[in-house]
Amino acid sequence: AQTVTQSQPEMSVQEAETVTLSCTYDTSESDYYLFWYKQPPSRQMILVIRQEAYKQQNATENRFSVNFQKAAKSFSLKISDSQLGDAAMYFCAYRDNYGQNFVFGPGTRLSVLP
Amino acid sequence: GAGVSQTPSNKVTEKGKYVELRCDPISGHTALYWYRQSLGQGPEFLIYFQGTGAADDSGLPNDRFFAVRPEGSVSTLKIQRTERGDSAVYLCASSSNSGGADTQYFGPGTRLTVL
Numbered sequence: 001a002q003t004v005t006q007s008q009p010e011m012s013v014q015e016a017e018t019v020t021l022s023c024t025y026d027t028s029e030s031d032y033y034l035f036w037y038k039q040p041p042s043r044q045m046i047l048v049i050r051q052e053a054y055k056q057q058n059a060t061e062n063r064f065s066v067n068f069q070k071a072a073k074s075f076s077l078k079i080s081d082s083q084l085g086d087a088a089m090y091f092c093a094y095r096d097n098y099g100q101n102f103v104f105g106p107g108t109r110l111s112v113l114p
Numbered sequence: 115g116a117g118v119s120q121t122p123s124n125k126v127t128e129k130g131k132y133v134e135l136r137c138d139p140i141s142g143h144t145a146l147y148w149y150r151q152s153l154g155q156g157p158e159f160l161i162y163f164q165g166t167g168a169a170d171d172s173g174l175p176n177d178r179f180f181a182v183r184p185e186g187s188v189s190t191l192k193i194q195r196t197e198r199g200d201s202a203v204y205l206c207a208s209s210s211n212s213g214g215a216d217t218q219y220f221g222p223g224t225r226l227t228v229l
Binding site for chain 2: 004037042043044045046047050091093101102103104105106107
């Protein structure tokens with residue numbers, strides 16, 4: 001079964017600085033999708049960024065970028081120029097190519113310090 | 115609608131009671147998903163529907179949990195004989211299809227507390 005691990009239960013970053021959240025996963029599949037979701041106190045999960053495993057190029061969305069290392073099964077999220085509104089729980093998630101087996105990691109709580 | 119909505123936002127019940135949680139997906143979305151999120155953990159998959167049928171219910175923990183989507187839109191998650199361990203936030207999500215690339219849009223969840 002697929003598993004997703006986030007080894008940092010909590011992280012903090014100074015406003016305007018850069019922070020990297022770690023994620024590793026385990027799968028025997030070659031095609032799959034990886035996601036980072038943000039969950040603020042409102043509870044609503046918001047998609048931050050998505051990576052297709054068949055693409056070598058790392059996904060980027062404005063201040064958010066990933067470092068996807070397929071061989072190492074690593075998928076870290078980098079947040080640049082951190083803002084107070086970035087404070088939230090961040091979940092790494094895996095989904096197979098057929099839309100099955102959507103597995104979330106345990107999450108990392110990010111605090112942004114003014 | 116503009117987004118996925120879930121009602122109620124909070125539900126408190128007593129052990130042994132029956133509860134229903136409702137999800138209204140984004141209009142036109144054929145795929146609908148239910149997740150359970152316990153305190154301090156990531157969401158855990160329960161069931162997903164493609165149209166009216168349950169395409170995968172492998173995440174339902176036991177036969178006390180059941181979900182329906184009779185007209186392919188609104189879905190109801192039903193929990194019989196609730197137990198204290200059922201206390202969690204129940205999240206619903208929808209997507210336009212059910213492929214791996216499709217983005218799931220989440221609702222705000224229903225916080226269920228079983229006393």
